[in-house]
Amino acid sequence: VVRMSDDPKKMEFTRSVLFDFHGVQMTKYFTENWEKIQNFQARPDDILIATYPKAGTTWVSVILDLLYFGKTAPERHTSIPIYERVPFLEITFPSMDSGVDLAENLATTPRLIKTHLPIQFVPKSFWEQNCKIVYVARNAKDNMVSYFHMDRMTLTQPDPGDWNTYLHRFMEGKVLFGSWYDHVNNWWKKKQTYSKLHYMFYEDMIEDTGREIDKLCFFLGLSPSAEEKNQIMYGVQFDNMKKNDMTNYSTFHVMDFKISTFMRKGEVGDWKNHFTVAQNEEFEEDYKKRMTDHTLQFRTEV
Ligand code: A3P
Numbered sequence: 001v002v003r004m005s006d007d008p009k010k011m012e013f014t015r016s017v018l019f020d021f022h023g024v025q026m027t028k029y030f031t032e033n034w035e036k037i038q039n040f041q042a043r044p045d046d047i048l049i050a051t052y053p054k055a056g057t058t059w060v061s062v063i064l065d066l067l068y069f070g071k072t073a074p075e076r077h078t079s080i081p082i083y084e085r086v087p088f089l090e091i092t093f094p095s096m097d098s099g100v101d102l103a104e105n106l107a108t109t110p111r112l113i114k115t116h117l118p119i120q121f122v123p124k125s126f127w128e129q130n131c132k133i134v135y136v137a138r139n140a141k142d143n144m145v146s147y148f149h150m151d152r153m154t155l156t157q158p159d160p161g162d163w164n165t166y167l168h169r170f171m172e173g174k175v176l177f178g179s180w181y182d183h184v185n186n187w188w189k190k191k192q193t194y195s196k197l198h199y200m201f202y203e204d205m206i207e208d209t210g211r212e213i214d215k216l217c218f219f220l221g222l223s224p225s226a227e228e229k230n231q232i233m234y235g236v237q238f239d240n241m242k243k244n245d246m247t248n249y250s251t252f253h254v255m256d257f258k259i260s261t262f263m264r265k266g267e268v269g270d271w272k273n274h275f276t277v278a279q280n281e282e283f284e285e286d287y288k289k290r291m292t293d294h295t296l297q298f299r300t301e302v
Pocket of ligand 1: 053
């Protein structure tokens with residue numbers, strides 16, 4: 001049992017254990033509320049931010065929050081944690097409002113809602129209401145590195161083990177929310193038929209954040225002024241998000257920042273500091289077999 005003594009709500013957490021949940025590895029903190037999650041009533045103007053964990057969810061969440069509310073309610077950015085501005089639909093932690101409750105109680109329009117669910121688990125009302133969805137994907141190797149450090153420092157996540165163990169677990173989909181390969185591929189497939197899905201890449205955001213914000217605005221039908229866009233660009237620079245306690249998760253007490261940080265590196269290519277040559281060869285050989293849709297291409301350097 002982990003007791004976060006500095007936690008005002010005195011929450012108690014344990015490292016969770018993965019189990020097979022309809023073919024996907026999940027933990028209790030994301031399945032306990034399953035019926036409520038599945039019955040969530042989306043509204044037509046809700047915007048769903050969908051990602052595999054560690055693909056750049058927070059970055060895009062802050063961008064969307066600033067695009068919609070930065071002008072009318074700029075104080076949000078420095079006074080409300082991002083996980084309250086953009087609730088995490090499937091999370092159910094003890095002594096905390098569930099993601100569904102937070103989402104239902106959002107007073108803003110549109111409601112911005114985050115999910116890591118593989119596509120087959122998305123509540124059906126999002127499809128029925130024809131909601132806009134922003135999906136962010138990140139290359140597997142950097143995604144895995146980021147997830148490894150996240151699992152090390154987040155005391156409610158399954159124990160990641162050492163790096164080599166983790167690498168093999170990731171390749172087998174034995175991590176929370178299951179296979180990265182299935183996640184990115186199935187969401188990509190959906191994009192071909194569902195026009196309200198905007199599929200973005202972390203690497204593109206690193207290469208040219210302004211260009212990616214422009215594409216996002218086009219998709220959302222927004223046209224911020226040059227000044228508003230500059231303010232957003234400034235607010236979402238890695239160093240500024242790292243300094244901002246409302247975006248850096250320092251208020252989220254299940255993370256031990258002595259082990260790692262949430263705003264850790266924010267780069268493309270950190271995988272090179274983790275993979276051995278042999279691990280990279282093994283990974284690449286497996287990757288080729290599993291990523292057969294060549295219209296979906298990731299960059300591992302920018
Ligand atoms: P690293 O661990 O590689 O640094 P998510 O929000 O999906 O959990 O993703 C977290 C990852 O996105 C972390 O990656 C984090 O540093 C990175 N990230 C968050 N904000 C960023 C920003 N403004 N610019 C670049 N990377 C960012």
